[in-house]
Amino acid sequence: AQSVTQLGSHVSVSEGALVLLRCNYSSSVPPYLFWYVQYPNQGLQLLLKYTSAATLVKGINGFEAEFKKSETSFHLTKPSAHMSDAAEYFCAVSDPGGYQKVTFGIGTKLQVIP
C-alpha cells in the first residue's frame, strides 16, 4: 500500500525566505504525487501534481516540486515566502492503477513571519 511521510508538522519561515516542505513516499508502483493546500475553514486545493511526465512540476502561487525516484521524495519549494502562503500543506500519493485511491500525509503547517 502506498503512503507518504511529511517531515515536520510545523515549519516557520521569514517573509521572503525559501519555503521547503518535505515529503517522502512509499509505493510499490510508480506513483502519482500531489500537493494540496488548506486555508483555515476551507477544503483542500490542488497546488500541483506529478503524473509521470516532467519530474519538475510547477504549480499555482509560485510553488514547484521535484520528483526524485532515487530518494523517493517529492519536496515542495517556493523561492520567496509571502504572508498569504501561511496555510497547511498536504502531500498525497495515488496508485495510478485500479480505482486510484489517494492517501494523504498528516500535513505541514506553514507559518510565515513578517
Next chain:
Amino acid sequence: EAGVAQSPRYKIIEKRQSVAFWCNPISGHATLYWYQQILGQGPKLLIQFQNNGVVDDSQLPKDRFSAERLKGVDSTLKIQPAKLEDSAVYLCASTLSANYGYTFGSGTRLTVV
C-alpha cells in the same frame, strides 16, 4: 465550472444523535470520495464511489456510518448514532481520474457534544 457543493457547513449534535451530510460533485465526475479530517491530522478516506457503486469502504465504520450515491450524482453520508470521536471535518471530493487530482468541497465541520 461550479465546484463541489457540501452542506451543511457546520453541525453540532449530541452524542447518540444522528446526522447526515450532503455532497454534489462537479458535473461529469464519476468518482466521488468522502474523507474524514480530524483536527491535526490528514484526511482519511471513508468511502469511494465510482458512479453509484462502492469501490472502497474499508475504513468506513459500518456499524454507525453509511453512505449512498443514488443515480451516480450527489451523495449523502450518515452517522447514526454519533460518538464524541466523530467530531471532525467531513470532506467530499470528486475527480474525472487520478491524474487530474481531486476537487474538494469546503467540508462540513461536525461537533459532537
